Amino acid sequence: MSDYGSTPPPPSGGGYGGATPPPPPSGGGFDGGAYGAPPPPAGGYGMPAGPPPNNNLVMAILGLLCCWPLGIPAVVFAAQVNGKWNGGDQAGAIESAAKAKKFATIALVLGIIGTLIYIALFAMGAMNADTSTGM
Amino acid sequence: MIPTSLLHSPTPPLTDPSVGRGRRLLWPAVAIGGATAYAVIAHLVNPYEAGNYPTCPWLAVTGTYCPGCGTLRATHSLTEGNLVEALQRNPLTVFAFVVMALGFLRWTRRQWRGEQRMTAAPAWLLYALFWAIIAFWVGRNIPGWTWLSPA
Numbered sequence: 001m002s003d004y005g006s007t008p009p010p011p012s013g014g015g016y017g018g019a020t021p022p023p024p025p026s027g028g029g030f031d032g033g034a035y036g037a038p039p040p041p042a043g044g045y046g047m048p049a050g051p052p053p054n055n056n057l058v059m060a061i062l063g064l065l066c067c068w069p070l071g072i073p074a075v076v077f078a079a080q081v082n083g084k085w086n087g088g089d090q091a092g093a094i095e096s097a098a099k100a101k102k103f104a105t106i107a108l109v110l111g112i113i114g115t116l117i118y119i120a121l122f123a124m125g126a127m128n129a130d131t132s133t134g135m
Numbered sequence: 136m137i138p139t140s141l142l143h144s145p146t147p148p149l150t151d152p153s154v155g156r157g158r159r160l161l162w163p164a165v166a167i168g169g170a171t172a173y174a175v176i177a178h179l180v181n182p183y184e185a186g187n188y189p190t191c192p193w194l195a196v197t198g199t200y201c202p203g204c205g206t207l208r209a210t211h212s213l214t215e216g217n218l219v220e221a222l223q224r225n226p227l228t229v230f231a232f233v234v235m236a237l238g239f240l241r242w243t244r245r246q247w248r249g250e251q252r253m254t255a256a257p258a259w260l261l262y263a264l265f266w267a268i269i270a271f272w273v274g275r276n277i278p279g280w281t282w283l284s285p286a
Contacts, residue, residue, distance in 0.1 A: 013191065021218040040247075047255070050148075050253040051148075051251040051252050052251055052252065052254070053259075055255070057261060061268070063269065064202075065201060065203045070264075075261075075268075076262075076265065078207045078261065079258050079261035079262050079265060080258070081255070082255040082256055082257065082258045082260075082261055083257075083258030085255045086257065086258065087257055114154075114192060115192065118189065118192045118195075119189060
């Protein structure tokens with residue numbers, strides 16, 4: 001997969017000088033060049049070319065419900081991803097996406113651990129089951 | 136196997152053509168399966184009856200409602216077709232379900248066609264969503280104002 005996307009090897013012999021154009025893709029050669037190449041720039045909104053990074057917003061919101069002290073920065077970083085991307089800051093967007101993912105992951109792990117402890121307590125009967133349902 | 140219309144549209148750019156449609160649709164299928172299982176459980180095991188589910192840890196510890204409170208009961212009401220009751224339990228949940236359904240349709244259509252996502256929602260929309268969640272969190276815990284509370 002990776003090798004197919006790069007520039008096709010030059011034809012054997014000395015034909016480097018540009019006199020020989022690269023051979024046009026033949027019938028089956030669809031994955032040879034066109035599809036492996038980076039996508040063309042999108043319309044003139046100042047957005048970088050290519051697909052935007054995943055901003056991990058869903059994960060961040062779930063993290064917000066699991067553990068808000070970590071979920072709040074996760075959501076803010078997730079929102080930053082789109083702001084930076086739409087403003088043309090590709091590296092910043094990717095960096096914010098990574099931060100959002102890091103905060104959301106920690107929040108989710110803490111939330112899952114807390115829930116497991118809670119379910120264990122519930123199963124052992126330490127909690128009263130007659131409180132009103134809370135979810 | 137690959138429809139010709141897919142090959143003749145240069146934009147939006149396509150994903151790796153070596154990944155087939157069945158593989159691309161795997162995660163949408165997992166998502167719809169999980170959502171269906173959740174809805175079936177919420178319908179069959181009634182969350183309105185006490186003791187069927189453990190109380191949310193946040194509610195048990197703090198005595199206040201988090202933005203997710205009432206989601207299971209709202210889901211149960213929706214499976215019975217009772218939209219008003221679902222909105223009374225958690226309006227944000229109903230709104231989120233609509234947004235998630237629309238997003239799912241867009242995502243699945245993209246995966247079906249093998250396209251890459253080329254759009255990013257404006258950042259202000261995401262900040263607005265964040266503040267809406269926080270405001271909802273506060274609003275449903277204001278004493279004496281039960282409009283947003285799940286009870």
